[in-house]
Amino acid sequence: MDDRELIDLDLACLWHPMLQHRGLAATPPRxxxxxxxxxxxxxxxxxxxxxxxxxxxxxxGHGREELADVAREQMARLAYVPMTLSHEPAIRLASKLVEMLGYPGRVYFSNSGSEANEAAFKIARQYQAQIGKAGRFKIVARNRGYHGATMGALSATGQAERRFGYEPLVPGFVFTEAPDPYREVGDCEDALEKTILREGPDTVAAFIMEPIIAGGGVLVPPDDYLPGVREICDRYGVLLILDEVVTGFGRTGRMFGHQHWGVTPDLMTLAKGIASGYMPLAATVAKSKVFDAFQGATGDLRHFRHINTYGGHPVATAVALRNIEIIERExxxxxxxxxxxxxxxxxxxxxxxxxxxxxxxxxxxxxxxxxxxxxxxxxxxxxxxxxxxxxxxxxxxxxxxxxxxxxxxxxxxxxxxxxxxxxxxxxxxxxxxxxxxxxxxxxxxxxxxxx
Ligand SMILES: Cc1ncc(COP(=O)(O)O)c(C=O)c1O
CATH class of the missing domain: 3.90.1150.10 (Aspartate Aminotransferase, domain 1)
Structure with a gap:
């Protein structure tokens, strides 16, 4: 098929994200x-x-033959089993992530940043219910933050133009300010505390934030912000979810964004750089204290009742492992x-x-x-x-x-x-x-x- 035919087919059949299609023929996507x-x-x-x-x-970077080889070998050996069973690449990747984070945790795999955040919200709500705080269901998020395209993740996204036309969204999400040192929006730790108090701490399950807001404008917080947030979350029994979908895997000059500020999250979400885009993969990492609240008897519904068909895909996890090896080796x-x-x-x-x-x-x-x-x-x-x-x-x-x-x-x-x-x-x-x-x-x- 020549170039012109492909462009015509693209314009006739594809629905591109984020693009207005009227007039696209004049400047089709490259x-x-x-x-x-x-x-x-x-x-x-x-x-x-x-x-x-x-x-x-x-x-x-693009074009790593080594990652293509890993994918081919894994696909030939074992292309798919669900994570209700197990396989070596998922086991090794989970253990590698826990080792890299430096604190005991559990890794739940999915396919995209949005899904990783959806899992984090459900884990946070179920955790609170299972430690006897059933009234804690609200998730506090931040203006200008982005957490994904699915309804829950979009409900945590503080960007009006992403939400417009898709509302009403999921109930129970409330917003607070994010630091913007260039524009000085005020004391954002104080704003978070006031938000939690205004909502009633006994209604708040978790606070989600990107260590550095990425798509919302690359907003780097002052150095005392994240430690302050950690303290407030602890004071009010609110889980801290860090969305490291963009900031993970070296992007900011540390393996994970939060490592700049010496705090650890209760739940962390990872995607993108985990496999450098060579395969779709995401992860939600829970600290052990969160995971422990899901222990129970068979049939008592205390386990995590959530599944993604392709989460922890053998090829994606094998590629992610080698991707991380490359990040470390180089x-x-x-x-x-x-x-x-x-x-x-x-x-x-x-x-x-x-x-x-x-x-x-x-x-x-x-x-x-x-x-x-x-x-x-x-x-x-x-x-x-x-x-x-x-x-x-x-x-x-x-x-x-x-x-x-x-x-x-x-x-x-x-x-x-x-x-x-x-x-x-x-x-x-x-x-x-x-x-x-x-x-x-x-x-x-x-x-x-x-x-
Ligand atoms: C911080 C952040 N979280 C979550 C997501 C959603 O990830 P995905 O597009 O893989 O669902 C993105 C996507 O850009 C993101 O920037």
Missing amino acids: RIERASGSFLYDANGGRWLDGVSGLWCVNV GLVARAAEMGRALMAKLQHLARHPNVGDIRGKGLLIGIELVADGESRQPLAPALLGAVVASCARHGVIIGRTTNATPDRSNVLILAPPLTLGNEEADLLVSAIEAALFEELSTDDSPRTTG
Whole structure:
């Protein structure tokens, strides 16, 4: 089938996520044919640096033959059994994750970040009921956070444009503020405590948060925030769920995001970098005290009554194990920290552009907040960010941005390249962004704004 036929079929049959299809024929989604390292290639000689690792998931970079070999071997030996039985890759991966976390825990496997969070919510509610706190069903989440597309995970997502049109969502989710050091939204630990008190601590099962809000705008909290949150959760008997779907597996320069702040969660969710996107896989990790509340007699309904057909898939877990081996063998966590610092230093060059308000991040998770001007900090219009992203692509670099998040805060460009990013690739990333900013945004005294 030639290129034109494939595009026509795409436009006739595929329903793409997050895209308006009317008018798509003018700029159909790029059809990527192969990928290697940090680069994506189309069938016509086009090449793009993948500055967001797909959807921030291809941590070890594209095109690893080693992972393909592992998948092939595992598929030939044992392609599938459900996790009501057992198999070696799932056993070894669970034990590896527990070893990496450094505290006793249990691993429940599923297929996506959304599912991992759904499992966490159900575990939290059932845990509270089984320790005698049946009235604790509410989940506190944060404005601007993202936890997934399924109804429960969406109910925990504090991004109005993701929720609009799908409401009413699942009852029992309430929201509090997330720190935004650039905009200083106030004392967010205090806000969390007040939220719990306002709802009534005896009604709250858990608090969920991303260690660093990713898609909502790369919001890095102040260093005392997570320790403060841990203390508040303990004070009120609220489980702390950390969504490490993006921040896990080296992305922020530590193996897991929470390790920057020396606290451990009661429940943690993992996906994306766990298998670097080579296979779909996710995990919900519970501390032993949570798991222990599910012990009981056969038939008394104290066990976790939840199953995902493909959760813990032999091929996905085998690939994840090797993926983690690669992350460790190649020192990619330290490399993400080091390249993150180098990339951040190179990006400082962009700070002279009048529409660049803030450049922030940790490791290779970086946000560039675009504003009307440094003084008003008025967010730049989403259409202008779209133009910058499109211009970057014309310069051979794919970057991300806040998309359909919070209407008044969709103004952050997002970088999350593979952790294998080289120095020259970092230079290419920065020069494309610089060119795009100066081409698409006026640099005179009256920069274009939301109006
Ligand atoms: C922090 C976070 N949690 C959960 C999810 C949902 O993961 P998935 O798309 O695999 O369901 C995402 C997806 O981007 C995410 O960024």
